[in-house]
Amino acid sequence: MTTTALPTYEDAVARYEPVIGLETHVELGTATKMFCGCRTEFGAEPNTQVCPVCLGLPGALPVANRAGIEATIRIGLALNCDIAEWCRMARKNYFYPDMPKNFQTSQYDEPLCVDGYVDVEVDGKQYRIGIERVHLEEDTGKTLHVGGATGRIHGATESLVDYNRAGIPLVEIVTKPVPGLGALAPEVAKAYVAELRDIIRSLGVSDVRMEQGSLRCDVNTSLNKPGEEWGTRTETKNVNSLRSVERAVRSEIIRQSGLLDQGTRIFQETRHFQETTGDTRPGRSKETATDYRYFPEPDLVPIAPDKAWVAELKAALPEKPSTKRARLRDDWGISAVDMESVANAGAVELIEETIAAGASPAGARKWWMGELARRANETGVELSAVGATPAQVAALQKLVDEGKLNDKLARQVLEGVVAGEGDPAAVMSARGLGVVSDTGALTAAVDEAIAANPDIAAKVRDGKVAAAGALVGAVMKTTRGQADAKTVRELILERLGAS
Ligand SMILES: [Zn+2]
Numbered sequence: 001m002t003t004t005a006l007p008t009y010e011d012a013v014a015r016y017e018p019v020i021g022l023e024t025h026v027e028l029g030t031a032t033k034m035f036c037g038c039r040t041e042f043g044a045e046p047n048t049q050v051c052p053v054c055l056g057l058p059g060a061l062p063v064a065n066r067a068g069i070e071a072t073i074r075i076g077l078a079l080n081c082d083i084a085e086w087c088r089m090a091r092k093n094y095f096y097p098d099m100p101k102n103f104q105t106s107q108y109d110e111p112l113c114v115d116g117y118v119d120v121e122v123d124g125k126q127y128r129i130g131i132e133r134v135h136l137e138e139d140t141g142k143t144l145h146v147g148g149a150t151g152r153i154h155g156a157t158e159s160l161v162d163y164n165r166a167g168i169p170l171v172e173i174v175t176k177p178v179p180g181l182g183a184l185a186p187e188v189a190k191a192y193v194a195e196l197r198d199i200i201r202s203l204g205v206s207d208v209r210m211e212q213g214s215l216r217c218d219v220n221t222s223l224n225k226p227g228e229e230w231g232t233r234t235e236t237k238n239v240n241s242l243r244s245v246e247r248a249v250r251s252e253i254i255r256q257s258g259l260l261d262q263g264t265r266i267f268q269e270t271r272h273f274q275e276t277t278g279d280t281r282p283g284r285s286k287e288t289a290t291d292y293r294y295f296p297e298p299d300l301v302p303i304a305p306d307k308a309w310v311a312e313l314k315a316a317l318p319e320k321p322s323t324k325r326a327r328l329r330d331d332w333g334i335s336a337v338d339m340e341s342v343a344n345a346g347a348v349e350l351i352e353e354t355i356a357a358g359a360s361p362a363g364a365r366k367w368w369m370g371e372l373a374r375r376a377n378e379t380g381v382e383l384s385a386v387g388a389t390p391a392q393v394a395a396l397q398k399l400v401d402e403g404k405l406n407d408k409l410a411r412q413v414l415e416g417v418v419a420g421e422g423d424p425a426a427v428m429s430a431r432g433l434g435v436v437s438d439t440g441a442l443t444a445a446v447d448e449a450i451a452a453n454p455d456i457a458a459k460v461r462d463g464k465v466a467a468a469g470a471l472v473g474a475v476m477k478t479t480r481g482q483a484d485a486k487t488v489r490e491l492i493l494e495r496l497g498a499s
Contacts, residue, residue, distance in 0.1 A: 012223075012257035015261075016224060016231075017182065018253050020185050020188075020219065022189060022220070025170050026208060028071045033049075036054050038054055047164065049164040055100050055163060061299055064089075064300055065169065072171050073112065074313055075173070075199075077113075078199050079131045081113035081114055083305060083310050087304075089106065089136070089300050090105075094291075097143060100141070104140065105138050121322075121340060133173075134173050137169075138168065139166065140165065144162070171206075173196065186247070190243070190246040194343065196215075199321055216239075216240065217245055219239055221256065232267065234266065234268065234269055234270075238273070251280055255280065325348065328352065332355075342368075345368070347369060349384075350393075351368050353391075357391045364390075364393065367393045387417070387420065388417050396417070409433045409434065435483070436482050453470065453471060468492050468496075476488070
């Protein structure tokens, strides 16, 4: 078999123009499901949060959850959409074992919210992403394939279905196609999902946790030669982290350009993103709307939100995350680029809370964007789940500010905090960490260092004060880094008559 080498990303975007589009599903955090009264807690025993309605039993009738409609309208308003004065739910018909009714209650040609936009910033430049529609639907159950090596149906000995998730309200947010991004398409896609996540989180309608699947993203990508019509798009399903959104677009651009270079047609298909390799694999060929035989849902009354209610919801929207970031940027005295990396790291609220707990902006940012961000990266968890709270970080920084910890010791204390050993003060005393600045305790170590390094001591005596650094180093070593370096330096100079 001959394999053709794939083009580099730079070559691909030099020859072709990408057009992207994103479909994002957000699971709403309502207490009960969309069309029945079943609870929605994540992680409950399988099939314990079900009833005749969400199991699709004959004769069971749905009733819409007002909280789900309200949350959808608030999302639509926050995304600058028009809210429909009258619309209906629709049945999307298809068979799948995790969907007991054999249709999904969704919306088709009458979405609740249409025609909005989101502005995102990449490298200091703003991009407007058009929102085509925001509609309300219900989630499916979950299928678990067991007995195989991959967790996929191929090779599995049995499949288990959990209907706890079936009927949880789901909001689908569909962008208009976004052309003209060139090589930045992957980064803009990622920035859009991050902005969407922040907006929805600020509304308090979903916990928008990608790793738990409460925010899921499908990424459409097509390529065309400059000046030609848009190409055929592929849809990469269920991309489950911000980083994967970027990687999925990038790898599709490379893959498709490789095919187009050889004169091969791109088929409209669903593809799956591979977390391990960073590329996409083919799934099923894409259904078109006619395959689903949509029709208006006869068991639910139309949704006709009162204009005054919508105006009230609009007036009560919280501060936009982008406005908030601009305000915090001024408060914290940092650049736009620094603020962008804070936002990308998911650290805005964490730093804000750390400052509220008493830390300086610089101190708070140092820990979250430094040591803790590094740890989160290494262990592959969100920064908010890294194991330290804003209050603990503020307490740690306070110990540094008071001179009780130096940077090196503070990192060791933080390690203990993250490992669950308690608050910084507790870790400090349990591990016996802490800066020794008591001159009495340090004098012996200083004298020892001077005695062990007579040549260096002589240089300092002769006025070469810079040589004292080596003696400070020796003292730091014998005190296992716990000496206060400034005090040690003063002591050395004093003992050698050089101060
Ligand atoms: Zn139910």
